[in-house]
Amino acid sequence: MKQKIIIILLLLTTTIMLNAQITQRGFVRTYLGALTEDGHYSILQNTFDWRLDYGKGDVGLYVNPVFNYDGLSKDLNISLRQAYFDIFFDNFDLRIGKQQIIWGKADGVFITDVIAPRNLSEFILPDFEEIRIGINALKLDYYIGNATIEAVWIPTFQPTILPDKNSIWYPKIAEFPAPVTFDYSNATVEQKLSESEAALKYSYLGSAIDFELMTAYIWDDNPAMHIYPFFTSGNLQPDSLIIKPEYHRLPLVGTNFSKSIFGAVLRGEAAYYFDKNFSAEDLTVNGIKEKDYIHYLVGYDHNWFGVNVSFQFIQEYILDYEDDIRNDEFSNTATFLASKTFINETLELSLFSYFGVNNGDALLRPKLSYDISDGFNILFGANIFIGDEGNFGQYDDNDMVYLKIKYNF
Amino acid sequence: MKKITLMLLTLLTIGSMLSAQKITGLKIIENVYNRPAGEDQTADLTMSLINSRGDKRVREIKQFLKDSGNMEKKIMFFVAPADVYNTSFMNWSYEKAGKDDNQWIYLPALKRVKRISSDSKSDYFMGSDFTYDDLGDRQPTDDTHKLLREEEIDGKMCYVVESIPKEEEYMYSKTITWIVKDNWIGKKKDFYDEDEDLLKTLTIKESKVIKDYIIITLSIMHNVQSDHKTIMKLENIKIDSGISDNKFTERMMKRGI
Numbered sequence: 001m002k003q004k005i006i007i008i009l010l011l012l013t014t015t016i017m018l019n020a021q022i023t024q025r026g027f028v029r030t031y032l033g034a035l036t037e038d039g040h041y042s043i044l045q046n047t048f049d050w051r052l053d054y055g056k057g058d059v060g061l062y063v064n065p066v067f068n069y070d071g072l073s074k075d076l077n078i079s080l081r082q083a084y085f086d087i088f089f090d091n092f093d094l095r096i097g098k099q100q101i102i103w104g105k106a107d108g109v110f111i112t113d114v115i116a117p118r119n120l121s122e123f124i125l126p127d128f129e130e131i132r133i134g135i136n137a138l139k140l141d142y143y144i145g146n147a148t149i150e151a152v153w154i155p156t157f158q159p160t161i162l163p164d165k166n167s168i169w170y171p172k173i174a175e176f177p178a179p180v181t182f183d184y185s186n187a188t189v190e191q192k193l194s195e196s197e198a199a200l201k202y203s204y205l206g207s208a209i210d211f212e213l214m215t216a217y218i219w220d221d222n223p224a225m226h227i228y229p230f231f232t233s234g235n236l237q238p239d240s241l242i243i244k245p246e247y248h249r250l251p252l253v254g255t256n257f258s259k260s261i262f263g264a265v266l267r268g269e270a271a272y273y274f275d276k277n278f279s280a281e282d283l284t285v286n287g288i289k290e291k292d293y294i295h296y297l298v299g300y301d302h303n304w305f306g307v308n309v310s311f312q313f314i315q316e317y318i319l320d321y322e323d324d325i326r327n328d329e330f331s332n333t334a335t336f337l338a339s340k341t342f343i344n345e346t347l348e349l350s351l352f353s354y355f356g357v358n359n360g361d362a363l364l365r366p367k368l369s370y371d372i373s374d375g376f377n378i379l380f381g382a383n384i385f386i387g388d389e390g391n392f393g394q395y396d397d398n399d400m401v402y403l404k405i406k407y408n409f
Numbered sequence: 410m411k412k413i414t415l416m417l418l419t420l421l422t423i424g425s426m427l428s429a430q431k432i433t434g435l436k437i438i439e440n441v442y443n444r445p446a447g448e449d450q451t452a453d454l455t456m457s458l459i460n461s462r463g464d465k466r467v468r469e470i471k472q473f474l475k476d477s478g479n480m481e482k483k484i485m486f487f488v489a490p491a492d493v494y495n496t497s498f499m500n501w502s503y504e505k506a507g508k509d510d511n512q513w514i515y516l517p518a519l520k521r522v523k524r525i526s527s528d529s530k531s532d533y534f535m536g537s538d539f540t541y542d543d544l545g546d547r548q549p550t551d552d553t554h555k556l557l558r559e560e561e562i563d564g565k566m567c568y569v570v571e572s573i574p575k576e577e578e579y580m581y582s583k584t585i586t587w588i589v590k591d592n593w594i595g596k597k598k599d600f601y602d603e604d605e606d607l608l609k610t611l612t613i614k615e616s617k618v619i620k621d622y623i624i625i626t627l628s629i630m631h632n633v634q635s636d637h638k639t640i641m642k643l644e645n646i647k648i649d650s651g652i653s654d655n656k657f658t659e660r661m662m663k664r665g666i
Contacts (some may be wrong), residue, residue, distance in 0.1 A: 025494055093660070102520040129518040143660050205659045207501055207511050210524055263509055263528025303526045344458060344637060345536030374466050374490035408491035 023053040026064075026409060033402035035168075036382075042168060042400055043122075044071030049081075060086035082134045092142040098134040101152060103201060103214060104269055105256040108335060108352065109314050111269045111295050112214050112254035115152060115199055117221045119161040123169045123395065125383055133158060147204045154197040157189040159247065160221035172394045174279065174326055178229070178238045186246040187223055195219075211257040220250035224277035227287035238283065248277050263302070267312075270296035281324040292319040310337040332357035333391075346371045354392060361387025361394075375408040434554030434570045438586075440593045442549050447622050447648035449475040454485075454643055456537050461636035466490070468535050471666055475652050479504040481546070482657040486666045487535075495665040499657060506548060515662040522659045531580040537639040538609060538630040540580065543600075551575060557585070562597060566590045581608070594623055607633055620648045 026049045033043035048067040054060065064081040084097030104113035108124070116132040118124075124131060135158050142149045163169035173180075189195050199216035223245035229238035254271035275290040282289070299312040312335040321329040334357065339350035348369045355362045367381040382401045387393025454470040469488040474481065483500045487493040494517075501511040510527040530542035552572035559568055567587040574581065582605045587597040594616055602608040615627035624646055630639045655661070 025491060027492075088664075093664075100520055104521070105523075127518065129520075141660070143655075143658070146658060148659060203659070205513070205522065207503075210513075210522075258524040260509055260511060260524065260527060263526060265524050265526050267524075301526050303528050303532065306532060308526070341536070344460070344533065344538075371466075373464075375492050377492065408494075 021054070024050070024409075025053070026050040027406050028409075029404060029406040031402065031404045033400045035397075036399045036401060037397055041072060042398070043402060045069070046071065055086075058088040060088070062086070080134070081130075091144075092140060095137075095139040095141075098136050099139065100129070100132045100134050101137060101139060102132065103212065104254075105210075105212075105258050105267045106269050106297050106299065106314075107310065107312065107337065108354070109297055109312065109333075111271050111297055111314075112212070112252075112256055114216060114218060114221075114250075114252065114271075115154070117158050117160045121161055121163050121167065121169065123163070133161065146206050147202065150201040150203065152197075152199045152201075154199075154218075155193070156191050157195060157197065157219045157247065159189075159219070159223070162222075168398050169395070172389075176227075176241055178241050180241045180243055183242050183244045186226070186244045189219060189247050209257055209259045211255065213255050215251075215253045217249070217251050219247050220276065223247050224288050225279055227283055229283045241283075248275075250274075250276055265299075265301040267299035267301070268297065269299075270294065278318065279326040280322065281326070282322075289322060289325055291321070291325070293317070294319065307338055307340045311335070328358050330358075356387070356390040356392055359387055359390025359393055361385070361390035361392040363392040363395075377404075377406045377408075379404040379406070432556065432568075434556040434572070435549060437556065437568050437570050437588055437593075438549045438552070438554050438572065441586075441588055441595060442546060444593045445622055446476075446624065447620065448477075449473070449649060449652040450624075451645075451647040451650060451652065452643045453645045454641065456535065456539075457640040457642075458537055459638045459640070466536070468493075468537070473652055473656050475654070475657065482654075484657050484661060488666065493535075497662040497665065499662055500545075501657070502545060506550060510545075513659075513662065515659075517665075520663075522662050537641075538632045538637055539639060539641070542580070543611075543630070552584075559590070560587075562587055565596060567596055592623055594625070602634075609633065617646075619646055622648055624648070 027047075029047045029049070031043055031045040031047065032041065034040065035042050046069045050065050050067070052063045063083045066079050066081050068077045068079070069075070070077070080098060082097075082099050084095050084099045087094045101115040102113055103115060104111055106113065108128070110118070116135060118131050119126075119133050120131070135154055136156055137152055137154045140151045163171070197216070197218040199214065199218065201212055201214040203212040204210065224247075226244045226246050228242045228244065230240045230242070232239050250273055252271050252273045254269070256267070256269035258265055258267040271294070273293040273295065276293045277288050277290055280287055280289040294317045295314070297312055297314045299310065301308070301310045303309070314333040314335070316331040318325060318327060318329050334355045335353065336355070337350070337352045339348060341348045348367075350367045352365045353362060362385070364384040364386070365381065367379060369377060369379040371377050380401070380403055382399070384399050385392050385395045387396060451473050454472055456468040456470070458466045458468070467489060470485050471488060472483065472485045474483045481502045485498045487496040487498075496517060497515045499513045503510070512525050512527045513522050514525050515522045530545070531540050533539065534541055534544055552574050555571045557569045557571050559566060561567065567589055570586050570588060571583055572586065573583045580603075582601045582603055584601065585599045586595055588594070589596055594613065596613050598611040599607055600609040600611070609630055609632045611628060611630045613625055613628050616623050616625045624643065626643045626646070628641050630641070632638070
């Protein structure tokens with residue numbers, strides 16, 4: 001069946017190319033990763049990422065099929081990362097179709113960048129272009145000088161993809177006082193107009209400052225885990241629990257800025273989320289408490305003696321906090337990036353790291369990348385998890401080294 | 410007769426010396442800096458990077474530039490190699506001394522325009538032998554200039570000017586520039602490193618007159634210490650074609666070529 005799909009795609013593309021001028025770009029990549037603890041391969045992927053671009057006058061078409069062969073499961077997956085039309089007018093542009101919409105000024109952190117859901121099946125380790133899922137949307141950008149007003153309408157909800165239960169990236173779940181079973185019957189959002197999502201952003205780019213103001217009426221990409229306890233008569237403790245994941249609306253307002261100061265760049269980003277559903281121990285409210293929530297970041301980028309350095313401090317704060325909420329009232333994270341190129345930018349050494357302040361955990365991501373020739377690159381890297389708990393410490397057994405060989409065309 | 414000839418020669422020499430004394434190193438560099446180059450420019454830029462083994466890598470860029478007197482805006486769209494296709498870089502630089510440039514980069518993979526640190530002028534541009542500062546217009550007042558001598562290169566009489574940066578931590582200890590006397594075009598420039606050893610030599614190989622402006626179209630930067638060269642070629646040049654201010658916006662950075 002899959003072979004047929006490939007043949008049909010190839011035929012279709014060839015036919016179109018014979019009739020119109022299409023630009024073809026993309027890459028072919030081999031990606032091999034092994035766990036350092038036992039040497040087992042955790043990743044063996046061969047990817048063909050194909051980007052077809054057609055433009056005629058004020059209309060454009062972009063299609064990005066991705067063919068991914070998993071050498072461990074022997075599965076060939078074919079997907080469309082993006083497929084959209086562009087229509088350009090004098091003062092505004094329209095983009096219609098499956099697209100990745102990225103907002104915000106944060107690096108590796110999602111604060112006002114809430115439009116595109118994420119594929120977290122391999123945690124946050126893939127390239128960010130591959131983490132973000134394309135969504136079916138209509139996007140309108142209206143331009144006034146150096147300012148842009150962007151309106152987005154997403155007719156159907158696409159949730160974040162979480163790791164499979166058998167995956168090494170499946171997150172540790174909280175301890176419960178009784179055996180747990182999952183019921184996914186509520187974990188859907190109806191595909192109808194009233195369930196669609198909308199977002200609006202004003203952005204300005206100028207010599208003094210760049211800033212954005214945004215608001216969105218969306219669904220929380222992560223489901224809330226509603227807990228239903230079952231008691232035998234006379235027992236105070238439940239005999240069993242049923243967890244029903246359910247998606248909820250998540251309205252928010254946000255802002256961000258970046259500004260040059262003495263040759264460096266100072267960045268900030270903040271969002272206020274209304275009535276976010278948090279997991280709690282109180283089973284009388286089915287383990288869910290709705291609280292307003294603030295998520296913000298300050299960042300600083302500088303070039304010191306030829307080394308690009310970037311720091312970010314991120315804080316999440318739950319307002320009107322109650323002690324039985326499973327998340328901390330304040331969650332603090334810091335990131336650090338240092339990168340330097342050598343030999344006329346053919347060799348790059350970089351380190352990106354996350355530090356979870358609350359749990360004393362961390363993720364260190366050193367990389368060494370070398371351009372063998374134009375477009376042909378080899379990359380060695382490692383993902384080192386430190387700690388016992390927290391976002392990163394929970395994966396302490398998943399330290400890995402990897403190799404990527406990539407040819408761009 | 411001999412006396413008259415001797416007198417004439419003496420007068421000519423004195424005249425020439427007086428005229429040479431009139432012009433200073435600073436004035437020569439100011440003339441180069443203020444040489445008209447049009448209000449806007451569109452061009453295809455090709456940089457060929459050649460290492461000591463002769464291996465060649467090619468970078469292709471489409472660039473747009475607009476000078477509105479107190480501010481110069483430049484936007485570059487990277488065409489090749491394939492891994493940087495449709496990356497764009499925008500720079501706004503200011504006439505006002507001491508005011509830092511504003512720089513942004515758009516990476517198609519990240520899908521957002523990011524303001525970047527402009528404190529990286531000593532970084533090499535796209536792996537070439539040109540730093541960001543080499544490619545910009547360095548203000549004459551940033552250096553102390555001294556006219557060393559006049560000499561001929563490729564049949565052109567040139568002023569030879571030594572420029573020593575006022576900033577102590579600057580990447581070059583000094584530069585020496587050969588400037589053609591009759592049109593204020595640089596012909597050659599030597600860059601000296603912090604140890605005052607010769608680091609790089611820029612040679613202007615070709616310039617063209619386009620709409621009455623002299624535009625450098627072919628130059629070679631040779632790093633003599635690493636024996637790495639960059640050949641920079643400008644083609645399809647258009648001057649004063651009336652580029653709109655809208656070209657230098659976030660919209661265009663994202664839209665690409």
